Amino acid sequence: MKDNEKNVSINEIKSSLKAIEKTEQDTIKTLRMPIWLNIFISGSYGMGVFSWASTRHDNLWMLGVIISSVVFFFAVAIYMYSKRLVGIKPKVLPTHKSELKFGFTIAIFFGLVVVLSRELSIRELWWVAYLGGAIGSISLGYLLYFFPTGNYRAGKSNHV
Amino acid sequence: MYKAEFDHVIHAPNRLQICSILSITAEIEFKVLREELDLSESALSKHLKTLVQANYVCLSKRTDFGRQRTWLSLTKEGQRAYLNHVSALKAIVKGL
Numbered sequence: 001m002k003d004n005e006k007n008v009s010i011n012e013i014k015s016s017l018k019a020i021e022k023t024e025q026d027t028i029k030t031l032r033m034p035i036w037l038n039i040f041i042s043g044s045y046g047m048g049v050f051s052w053a054s055t056r057h058d059n060l061w062m063l064g065v066i067i068s069s070v071v072f073f074f075a076v077a078i079y080m081y082s083k084r085l086v087g088i089k090p091k092v093l094p095t096h097k098s099e100l101k102f103g104f105t106i107a108i109f110f111g112l113v114v115v116l117s118r119e120l121s122i123r124e125l126w127w128v129a130y131l132g133g134a135i136g137s138i139s140l141g142y143l144l145y146f147f148p149t150g151n152y153r154a155g156k157s158n159h160v
Numbered sequence: 161m162y163k164a165e166f167d168h169v170i171h172a173p174n175r176l177q178i179c180s181i182l183s184i185t186a187e188i189e190f191k192v193l194r195e196e197l198d199l200s201e202s203a204l205s206k207h208l209k210t211l212v213q214a215n216y217v218c219l220s221k222r223t224d225f226g227r228q229r230t231w232l233s234l235t236k237e238g239q240r241a242y243l244n245h246v247s248a249l250k251a252i253v254k255g256l
Contacts, residue, residue, distance in 0.1 A: 012188065013249050016176055020246065025181040026196065031185070087189030087229070096239055149184040
C-alpha cells in the first residue's frame, strides 16, 4: 500500500465504497433483461434439460432438445442485440479471477444437473427429468435476474 | 485476493464510478455512461482523458447502425488497478 492513502479520510473511503455499490446496483438494473425474456431463456433451457433427459431411441424428445435450443439461442441473441442497441454490452466471458471462479462454479452446477437428470432418468427414475428441468430453469432464471453481469460480488450486493 | 493498492487516478468520485461501471460490463457507449453518471459531456471527457492517459480505459470509435458511436471499456491494466484500489479501500476500512 502506498503512503498517500493517509491523506484520504475514513469517511471518504466509506462513502466511496457505498458509491461503488450503488453504481453496481444501478448498472445491474440497466443490464437486467425484461421478465418475459428471462422466462423465455430459462424456460427453454429447462425444457432442453428435460427433453434431453427424456430422450430415448423410441421417442421424439430429441425434437424438444432441438426446438428448445433454437428458442434459447434466439432469445439470448435478442438480449445481446437489444443491449447493444441501447449502448451497453454485457460481459460474455470472464475478465478476472473472481468472475472466472463464479462462472466455473455455475458451469459445473449446470453440467451436473444435465448429466444427473439424464443418467438417473435412464435408470427408471423418470421423475428426475422433470426435477432436472425445473432446477435448471429456476436456477438460470435466478442467475439472470440477480447476476446479469456475471460478477458474484456485484450481484450479491444487489440482494441487499 | 487482489493486491491492495491505493490509486489516486481512480479514487476521484466520478472516475471511481466510471471504473465501477466499466468493470462489470464489456463495453458501454459514451452517451449511456454520461446519462448513468449524470455528468456533462465535457466533464466526462475530462475524466476519461485522465483514465486513457493512465492506460486504464480504452476508447474505440465505431460506426454501428449507421451512426458513429464511442465505446468505452476497461483495459486489463485498468481492471487490475480498479480491483486493487477497491481491495485497498476495503482493507483500510477493515483495519479500523
